[in-house]
Amino acid sequence: MADSSSSLLPLCERISHKSYILRIVDLTILVLLFSLLWYRILHMCENNTIWLVAFLCESCFSFMWLIITCIKWSPAEDKPYPNRLDERVHDLPSVDMFVPTADPVREPPIIVVNTVLSLLAVNYPANKLACYVSDDGCSPLTYFSLKEASKFAKIWVPFCKKYNVRVRAPFRYFLNPLVATDDSVFSTDWKMMKREYVKLCRKVEDATGDSHWLDADDDFEAFSNTKPNDQSTIVKVVWENKGGIGDEKEVPHLVYISREKRPNYLHHYKTGAMNFLLRVSGLMTNAPYMLNVDCDMYANEPDVVRQAMCVFLQNSKNSNHCAFVQFPQNFYDSYTNELVVLQHYMKRGVAGIQGPIYIGSGCFHTRRVMYGLSSDDLEDDGSLSSVATREFLSEDSLARKYGSSKELVKSVVGALQRKSNPQKSLANLVEAAQEVGHCHYEYQTSWGNLGWLYDSVAEDTNTSIGIHLRGWTSSFISPDPPAFLGSTPSVGTEAIVQHRRWATGSIEVLFNKQSPLIGFRRKIKFRQRLAYFWVLMCIRSIPELVYCLLPAYCLLNNSALFPKGPCLGIIVTLVGMHCLYTLWQFMILGFSVKSWYVSQSLWRIIATSSWLFSIQDIILKLLGISKIGFIVAKKNMPETRSGYESKPSQGEDDGLKLELGKFEFDSSCHFIPGTFIMLVNLAALAGFLVRLQRSSCSHGGGGGSGLAEACGCISVVMLFFPFLKGLFEHGKYGIPLSTLSKAAFLTVLFVVFSVGK
Numbered sequence: 001m002a003d004s005s006s007s008l009l010p011l012c013e014r015i016s017h018k019s020y021i022l023r024i025v026d027l028t029i030l031v032l033l034f035s036l037l038w039y040r041i042l043h044m045c046e047n048n049t050i051w052l053v054a055f056l057c058e059s060c061f062s063f064m065w066l067i068i069t070c071i072k073w074s075p076a077e078d079k080p081y082p083n084r085l086d087e088r089v090h091d092l093p094s095v096d097m098f099v100p101t102a103d104p105v106r107e108p109p110i111i112v113v114n115t116v117l118s119l120l121a122v123n124y125p126a127n128k129l130a131c132y133v134s135d136d137g138c139s140p141l142t143y144f145s146l147k148e149a150s151k152f153a154k155i156w157v158p159f160c161k162k163y164n165v166r167v168r169a170p171f172r173y174f175l176n177p178l179v180a181t182d183d184s185v186f187s188t189d190w191k192m193m194k195r196e197y198v199k200l201c202r203k204v205e206d207a208t209g210d211s212h213w214l215d216a217d218d219d220f221e222a223f224s225n226t227k228p229n230d231q232s233t234i235v236k237v238v239w240e241n242k243g244g245i246g247d248e249k250e251v252p253h254l255v256y257i258s259r260e261k262r263p264n265y266l267h268h269y270k271t272g273a274m275n276f277l278l279r280v281s282g283l284m285t286n287a288p289y290m291l292n293v294d295c296d297m298y299a300n301e302p303d304v305v306r307q308a309m310c311v312f313l314q315n316s317k318n319s320n321h322c323a324f325v326q327f328p329q330n331f332y333d334s335y336t337n338e339l340v341v342l343q344h345y346m347k348r349g350v351a352g353i354q355g356p357i358y359i360g361s362g363c364f365h366t367r368r369v370m371y372g373l374s375s376d377d378l379e380d381d382g383s384l385s386s387v388a389t390r391e392f393l394s395e396d397s398l399a400r401k402y403g404s405s406k407e408l409v410k411s412v413v414g415a416l417q418r419k420s421n422p423q424k425s426l427a428n429l430v431e432a433a434q435e436v437g438h439c440h441y442e443y444q445t446s447w448g449n450l451g452w453l454y455d456s457v458a459e460d461t462n463t464s465i466g467i468h469l470r471g472w473t474s475s476f477i478s479p480d481p482p483a484f485l486g487s488t489p490s491v492g493t494e495a496i497v498q499h500r501r502w503a504t505g506s507i508e509v510l511f512n513k514q515s516p517l518i519g520f521r522r523k524i525k526f527r528q529r530l531a532y533f534w535v536l537m538c539i540r541s542i543p544e545l546v547y548c549l550l551p552a553y554c555l556l557n558n559s560a561l562f563p564k565g566p567c568l569g570i571i572v573t574l575v576g577m578h579c580l581y582t583l584w585q586f587m588i589l590g591f592s593v594k595s596w597y598v599s600q601s602l603w604r605i606i607a608t609s610s611w612l613f614s615i616q617d618i619i620l621k622l623l624g625i626s627k628i629g630f631i632v633a634k635k636n637m638p639e640t641r642s643g644y645e646s647k648p649s650q651g652e653d654d655g656l657k658l659e660l661g662k663f664e665f666d667s668s669c670h671f672i673p674g675t676f677i678m679l680v681n682l683a684a685l686a687g688f689l690v691r692l693q694r695s696s697c698s699h700g701g702g703g704g705s706g707l708a709e710a711c712g713c714i715s716v717v718m719l720f721f722p723f724l725k726g727l728f729e730h731g732k733y734g735i736p737l738s739t740l741s742k743a744a745f746l747t748v749l750f751v752v753f754s755v756g757k
C-alpha cells in the first residue's frame, strides 16, 4: 500500500523534547530530598518516633520522585504529516471505530450521537470506515437516537466536507454563531443545518421518557422486556455504506450492538464490551486498525485518522512494531486541568521510552496485536513468522483461542495474514454477529487474555501492559488543537469516585499476571516497567495522609518535625522549588496560577480520599467480601452545565468555569478524611496561637515545635481549602452534618492522643 521510494519526505517524525535544564531541576529536587533523608538519619537518635514516621513518608516521596525523574528523562512525541499521505499511499487501509456506551441517563444519547457524528465526518474515505456503537445499557432511546443521527449524517457529513468544517461534533460547532460572510450559499446551508440539528435534538428529547413510540415500531421489538443485566444480543445495522451515488455514499457504516447479559454471568463491564466490538467488527468489516473512544470523546480534529495512519504506514521497520497510537484525553469542560498537565509531561516521558500507555480512549489499535501476536511473531516485512504461523493458524488453536464461530475464526485468520474480508452485505452477517455476543461465547476461550484484558476495572492500563510486555512499541501524537475532547465529572463525589475506580483498577493490575513487578525476562524495557509502576503509585495515599497530619501532631505535642537552624533551608528550598517548577509547568501550557493552585489542592484531596478508599476496595476484594464495580462517570454537555456558550479551547479560566469548579459534597465516606485533616490542622493552629500568647518564646525554642510546623499546618489548610469553605457553605457545597460529626469525633480522639503523648 505504501510507496517504498525513500526519496519522499517522511510521513512522521519523532520529536525529542529533551531538556538539560529540566533534568537539572529534577535532579536538584532529588538531591534535596536525599539530603533531607540523610539529615533525618543523622538526627534519628535525638528525636522521637515522629522523626522515624516522617523519614518513612519522605522516603516514599523520594522514591516516587526518583521514578518520575527516570520516566521524564527523555520525553518525545511523534509528529505526523497527513498532507503527505496522499502522495505516498494509494490505497488507505480500513479503520473500524468503536464507541462504547452504558447508561442512557449518565451518558445522554445526544452526547453519544455527537461523538458518532464527529467520527462519521472525519476526513477519510467513507467506504474505509465503519462505526460500531456498543450499548451496555440496552437502551431503545440510544438506538433511536442513532437511527435519527444516521439520517442527519447524510446532510451533516457532506456539509462538513464541503466547507471543511473544523469541529465536526454539531453541538460544539453550533455553539458559535454564524460568522458574517459574503457567501450566501454557505449562510443558507449553515442555517438549514442548524435547523436540522435542533430538530434532531428535539426528537431525541421528546423520545426520552416517552416510550409509546417503542410499541409502534417493529424495529424496537428486540428491546421489549429487557433489562441492562438481562437481555439477548441485539445487532442492528443502522446504516450500510453501499457506495452508490450522491451524499449518502459519504456516510460510513453505522452499527448498533448490545451483547447478551444474564444475571449470573460476569460481563466485565467496558472490557467485555470492547471484546464484543472486536469480534463483531472482525466479522463485518475486519479493518486492520481500530479507533476506540469513550462515548463522550468526540473527534475535534477531522484529520485524526490520517494522522494515526502516518505512524502506521511510514516505511520503517519500527512501524511494523507499533501496536497503537495514543492521543491525549482532553476535556471541553475541565476547570482544573490537572489531568492535561500530568499527561503532557508524563505521557511524553513514557513516549520517549517504549511508547505511551493506552488510556482507554483516543487510541488507534492494530487488530493483529489485539489477537495476541507478539512483536517476535513478525518477519521484517510484517508477515507472520513460520513459528507464529504454526502457533496461531492451526485449526485447533484457533477455536480454542477465539471461540466456536467459524466465521469469526475465518476473519481472524484473514486479519493475522493481513488479508481483507471478502465484501459481504452487513445485513447478512447479523446472525453471525449475534452468535459471538452470547454470554457463554467466551467460555473456555482465550478472550480476556487476548483482546482487551480482564481482571481489572482499569482495562486500559491492564491491556496496555500486556501489549508492551509482548515487545510492541506505541506512539504518542499530541496535536494542537486537541484531537479528541470529552467531558470530565464535576469536582466532588463524581470526580472522587472516578479516581477511586482508576486507582482500584491500577492496584488490581499489580496483582495480575501482567504485573510490572514480575517476569523480569519479558520484552519490556526497564524504564517502561517503572512507568507502569508509577501508575500504580496510588498506594502512596497512606504516607500522604500521614504527612498531612504530622505538622498538626507536632504542634499539639510540641515536638519537632522539621530540621532546625540552617538545615531548615533544605525543606524551604525543596517546597519553594517544587511549587515554582509545577507552576511553571502549568503556565507554559497557558494555564493560570489559580488553575495550578486548584490542581495541587485536588491532587491532595484525591490522594487522601479516592486512593485511600481504593486500598479498602482491594482489601475487601482480596478477602472475597465485595466485588469491584464500574460506576460510569456522568457526562455533561456544555449547555446543560453552564447554559452559556464556551469555546473549545482549554485553559480558559473565566469566572464562569471557576464558579463551576466549586467543590460539591455529599454524605459519603469520601469526605471524612479531608474534613478530619482540615479540623485537626485548624485545632493545632488554634492551640499554637494560644501557646504563642502564653509564652514569649514564640519560636518554640529548644527541641519543640514552632513556626516551621505552624507553616506546615497552614500549607495543609491551604491545600484542603475547599473543606474550609465547605464548613461555612450550605446545600451541595456544604459539608453535611453527618460527615462533620464523624470527622469531629476523630479530631477529638487525635487531639487527645497527640496532647497526651
Ligand SMILES: O=c1ccn([C@@H]2O[C@H](COP(=O)(O)OP(=O)(O)O[C@H]3O[C@H](CO)[C@@H](O)[C@H](O)[C@H]3O)[C@@H](O)[C@H]2O)c(=O)[nH]1
Binding pocket: 099, 100, 101, 102, 103, 107, 134, 136, 268, 269, 270, 271, 273, 293, 294, 295, 296, 359, 360, 361, 457, 458, 459, 460, 498, 501, 502, 505, 630, 631, 632, 633, 634
Ligand atoms: O459497563 C460498562 C461501563 C462503561 N462502559 C463505557 O466505558 C467508557 C468509559 O467509561 P467512563 O465512565 O467515561 O470512564 P472514565 O473514567 O471517564 O474513563 C477512563 O477510564 C476507564 C478505565 O477506568 C477507561 O476505560 C476509559 O477509556 C477512560 O477514558 C464509556 O464510554 C462507557 O460508556 C461500557 O461500555 N460498559
Ligand SMILES: [Mn+2]
Binding pocket: 294, 296, 486, 487, 633
Ligand atoms: Mn469518561
